[in-house]
Structures are given as C-alpha cells and as structure tokens.
Amino acid sequence: MTATATHFATRAFTALLLAVSTVLSAGAGRPAQAAPYRDTLTSWADRLDAAATEMEGNPAPAAPRIESGATLKKGVSGERVARLTQRLAELGLLPAEQAGDQFTPAVDMAVRAFQASQRMKPDGLVGAGTRAALDRTPQETAAQMRRTAAEMRSFRDTAPDTVLLVNLPSQTTTFVRDGEEALTMRAIVGRPSRETPLLQDRITHIIVNPTWTVPPTVLKEDKLPLLRAKGTPGIQNALVYLDGEPVAPETVDWSTVSPGRVRIVQQPGDHNALGRFRFNLTNPYNIYLHGTNEPRLFERELRTISSGCVRLEDARRLAEMMLAAERVMPDRVERMLNRPEPQWVKLGQPIPVRFVYWTATVEEDGGIRLHPDIYDLNDEIAQPAAPATAEPPQRV
Template identity: 35%
Template structure:
C-alpha cells in the first residue's frame, strides 16, 4: 500500500469515528448533559424516572444509585454492541431456569428514545435489569428464608465470600460474559444440573400413561397394570424393545428395567412397585423439568455455603458426602427425619465427637413417644434401659414419679449396643439439638427413602468416616477410647464446616441425573415463587 492510500485510510477512520461520536453527542447531548440527566433522575422528587426507580424497589434503587455513582453517573448502555452483549447473556439465563423476559429484554431490543431524559431513564432501566440478573444468578431468584429457612451458626461464614453484586456489575461492564460466568455458581452440582436442564428444556416433553394404584407389584406377578408399566418405561428408554406379544406378567426383563428406573430416582432398586415407585413413575416430564429448575435455585442459595472442605448432608436423598478441595472423598447413606419431624437445614462447624454416648431423650420425643408408652406400662423403662433423673442428674424412683405430670425429669439411656446413638456422635452448634450419629438400626440403611429419625442424621459407617476425616493418630486414639466403653468427649483440632441441605435433583459421581421424590413436599412452593412475576 502506497503512502497516499495509507493516508486516505487513516483519514477515513478518523472521519468515521468523529461522525459516530457526533451522532452519540447529538442523541444524548454532551457527557455533562447525560450525567446531569441521570443524576437528576435520582435526586429529583418526583423523579423523571419514577417508574424505573419504583420497579427497582428501595434496595434496588439504592444499588442502582451506587452503581452509577461508581461510574460518575455517565450513561452506560448507549453503545449498541454493549446492549447486544447484555441481551445475549440475559437470553442465556433460560438455561439457569430463570425467565429472561423478567429482565425486560424489550428495552434492549428496541432503539433508545431520542430525548435526553428519556434516554437516561432507558439507561437506568437496562442497568436495573443487569443488576437484577446478576443478583438472581449469584444469590437466587427468590428469598430462601421465606420458603425453606436455613440456619447459619455464628462464625460459619465461608473464608472466601462471594463477590458482591455491585463489584460484579462494575467489573463486568467491559466483559459481560465474564461477569455472568463469575456470578453463576461454579459448583459441580450446579454446572451439571444446568447442563441437564438446558438439554431437556430444548426437547419435546415426553408423555406417558398414569399407572393406577393397587397391590404391591412383585416380580413374576400378573397384573392388569403391566402393559401400562411397559409403555411408561419405554417412554424414557428404560426398555429398548417392547415385547411383540402383550403380556400382563411382570417378568425378569421388566423387573431389570424397573430397577434401573428406581436407581435413577433414588429409590431402593428391588424391583418392587409400591407407593414410592408409583409416585416416581407417575410424575410427568413437565414436572421433572420443573424439578430441575427448582433445584437450580436451591444450588444458587447454597453456593456461598459450600466450602472446599465440607461435610454435606442431602436430606432428601439420605446421603452424606465429605468433600476436600471440592472433591468427593467419602460418601455414605444416611437416615433423616420423618416428614412429621423434619431434619432442619443449617450450616455449622463440627467441634467435637462424643464416644460411647449416653442418650438423653429430647423433649419432643419424651412428650410424643416415651410418655405415652410409660403411662401404659411402667416396665417400658426397664425394657428400654431408660433411667429417670432429676434436672441435676440425680436418680429418681420411677414408681414415685407422677407420670401424668412429670415435670422436671430427664430420661437417659446409658452407653451400650442398644443405645440409639450407637458408638459415636458428631456434634456441632445448632438450636435444633440435632447431630450426626451412629445407630443400631443398620438394616434401615438398605431402604429408600430413608426418613426414619426424629430429626437427627444417622450415618452408615460413621466410624469408618473418621479414617478419611481425621489424622491417623487421632483415629488410633479414638479406637482405643471406643474400646474402653467409657463415655468421652473428643475435641477436633480444627473445626469442620457441615451443611445439612435439601435438594431433590442432582448429578451423581457417574454423571447420571438422579430425580428423587419430594420427601418433604417442598418443590411446589419454590416453583410457585419462581413463576411469580416481580414487575
């Protein structure tokens, strides 16, 4: 290229840039005028952008003001390429189970108005959508506390707190994809569940027949519902080929398909079809898709509580996992609270172990379970190895207690093989008097769902868990103390974060999507909240 050509090209470039700048200034006046219009929108009473600020709410309006204050109140969305980038990121929120239309995509798809004040209001509206989206993506679309209360112990905050919405928004203006990627939880479970939801929401929803209730269906039985079962399992690919001749026999091939279905739905894979399996079979494809959406929201709530090293209990799934560096090192089955005595959601710090524990009967169990039995038969105390104590721990004569009004007493069971707490209790501060513990009821771990307790969490193989959890010399000392049979407290060298949480959909270690029945019937409330509009 000769000198004249290069000069021509350079001159054309500056002329084009100057022309575009002139258009921008003409459209929005000068930077000073634009900034003044945005400042006045916050300061004036009533504001020229009252509708936009009202939509943001008091807290949102304050965040919006702080956001613009950090940017010298300059307009932020006048550049078409930035608006297009934001539009693209907002549209992708559909894969997160969020509704993109909630973020007023029309304000990004239509040209900005011409008047200075109108353009200022449009700029504010787009910023509100931007801030709202980052908040929903990083913290959750709805308030967890109003739906599924979650208690956090003082001092249990993560040492690496999440980015604030404001810092995400300011830093992300020049790289919107990075802002949204940073806001989105990086947890394996969230990322995998998002992928599963994105794939499923793009597919036509399958349909299958409802299977009526009836007697427990066992292998090799004949039942008029078997053809419906075949059709149901074939609809999701659990049966490769339907039998050429219709049969009402629940044969071996169908049992094997049903066991695969049960495994994928967190049920006991025994091939028996009872109420829990029928519930899973009769849940529609649309409801399962909504279930993924609900659990994406739950993982957004949890994102700030799951630390690199965490004991994590899935209440709905009856499982405990121990994570180190976010890698699953140990997993075991758990028994959790019955629906009428639900295990609470919480985050705390494990501080100590109780070895060969005694069991002091909690007030609720005393009132609702033990007292009715004792009133019927005083011999219940001896047969269950329960001692009666006063508040100071002094023994009382059971025959001299007024069991109709037994105020001021304690029921306690000594350590031993029949003690409900087994050999070991893992303790952490909480107001619910719950803990993890061993149990003599080992046979119940083979069931699913495993909702048998009064709120505490029973762990299968809890003593073996310690081999992964603690240093070898601590484990040797614990083994010695357990063998002594004496009740001892064993403080941990370092406090360990523990989270008890509820979710009904997850991707397991093998990459399989597990869709569980809703043990505590909570999914529908979360879904209804997600579907409510906020504008």
C-alpha cells in the same frame, strides 16, 4: 409368550443388567474425586443443564399419574396397578397388550428395568420413590435439574474449602476437606413429619461414647406408656429418673406421673441409639449428626426415618478424619472407645456444615439420578436457620 412380549422382556432385562451394577455400587466411602470439589460441582451443574435442555422438548406422558397409595408389588391388583402398567407401556418397557390391573411377573420385570434406568434399587417395589419417578413429567424433570444446577453453583461459590455437606433428598453426607472430596456415605434423615431443617451450622465437639436422652415426644408417646404398662422403658441399659432422682422403674406407680417429671438416659455402648459417635452442632433445634446401633437401616432405598437428626453410615471414619486435625489419632480413638463414659473432644477449628436440598445428582459414570422431593420443597426451598442460643432436649 408372543414375539412382541419376548422382545419387551428382553429389552427390560437388558436395561436391568446394564444399570444394576452401578446402582448397587453406590454407597459409603466411595473414592474421592480427583478434581477439586468446586470443579466437580461445575461439571455436575453443566451436565444437569444440558440434560434439562433435552428433556424440555419431550412430550408429557399420556398415561394418568399413579398417585400415592400403598406400595405396589407382584401379585397385587387394582386401579393403581392399571395406571402403572399404562405408564410402563408408554415408556416402552411393557407390551401394550400386557397392560392391565394385575401386577404380573412381566410388570415386575418392567418396574425393575425402570428403577435401574433411574439409578434406583431394582427391587420391583413401587413405593413412594419409584411412584414419584414414574409420575414425573419431562418438564418437571427439567425444572428439577435446572433448580439443582443453580443450587450447586451457589454452593460452589459460597461454601468454605472444608465443609460437611448433607444432601437431604439423596440422604447422603460428603466431607470436603481442603477443597477435595474426602468421604461420602449414606445417611438417614428426618421423616416428613419431623423434617431435618436446611441448616448452615458447624460442628464444635465430637463425643465418643455418647449417652442418649429420650426426647420429650418419644417419652410421652412411647416410653411413658411402656412404663405404665410394664414397668420398663424398653430401652437397653437406660437409667430412669423421676423428679431428678434415679429410680428402679418397676417399683414406681407410673399411672399418675406426668411426662415432665421423667427423664430416661441410655448409657454409652454398642446398644446406644446414637452409636459410638455424636457430632455436636449449634442450632436451636438440637439437630446433630451421629452413628447408630441399627446399621441395617442403611440398606433401605428411602431412609427418611429419623426424628430430625442425621445418622451416619460410617460415623467412626468421619470422626477419625476430623479428629486427626486435633492430633487425635485412630489408636487414641480406640482407647477412648474402650472407656465406659463419654469422651468429649472440642474442635479447635469448628467444621462448617451445610444442609442442602439437591433432588438431582450426577454419578461417577455421568449418569443422572433424580431423588424424591421428600419434604415437598421443590417449589419453595426453606431458608437456612439461625445459629443456636439454647440447648433443647435431644433428638435422634
């Protein structure tokens, strides 16, 4: 290896080591902020505006954009890899003589260093999030920061003291109680084809041990074909209804049955797709929050994989915090979990929920993290939806 290459490799590796601990420490249940949450938002907005001022003076990248496509990783090659290496060289993370159309170990190290600098998981994979960050110009970054700063100040000035905040681009949920941050955790939100809408809503009920009714699209495109092919919906501990009556699915000829005649309900338990807790909202889209039976999914960097509802990494802890105001203590929650049927608790004081679209956030050490524009809303933020008047089929 040449002296220049050694220098760049050392630089990339040092950047990786400096930032990786911060990246990996982010997650569920981080300690509450000492300052009131409104003061925290003020400091975040000021930090973003200051960083935007610095970015606005930087030149635009000379390298062509990598643009969308398959995930790039060590061992692959092609034109998009060539554009990737040009960008890494431009950023000073890769020697210019090592730029080319091969994703080499040196490129892998440079990608990891870039990811760490952006407060992303340093896995060396150039997927949608990393590619978008590499393609972003300083001017686009500055605009993203200023837009988020303005939205944070608006939230600060209008949100109630107690509110559940769901930030879609960062895929996180924060519970602010009496003006102070009580809990922040990872979340899973809707995929781009089934976006989670920007709602202003409220939690009216918490259901312990919920059932899950398969939504119409999943039933039509996935479960009914399984019933026709194998005589089973492929869902653990589920009841299948035909024309409102429970049936043994293996005894029915499903070939001529239309989706509207079928209902599939998964019974409560650890196997349930909603986990053990559901937080009911009031919107007409039947969007709600819930746990999950697949906790491994929270390890993903990009968690836009639901059908619109929001899955919570620590639904039980959030439920216990909210239920404490109803004098339902953790020992009673435990007894409710041990019962075989759903347990409904109506909140005497519904808890406001705000879905926001903040594509820039500030971490505890003051570092700024930019999040992917998962629904392409940066140029036009959707308006909040109206309250519910109906109860459509469930989503997850």
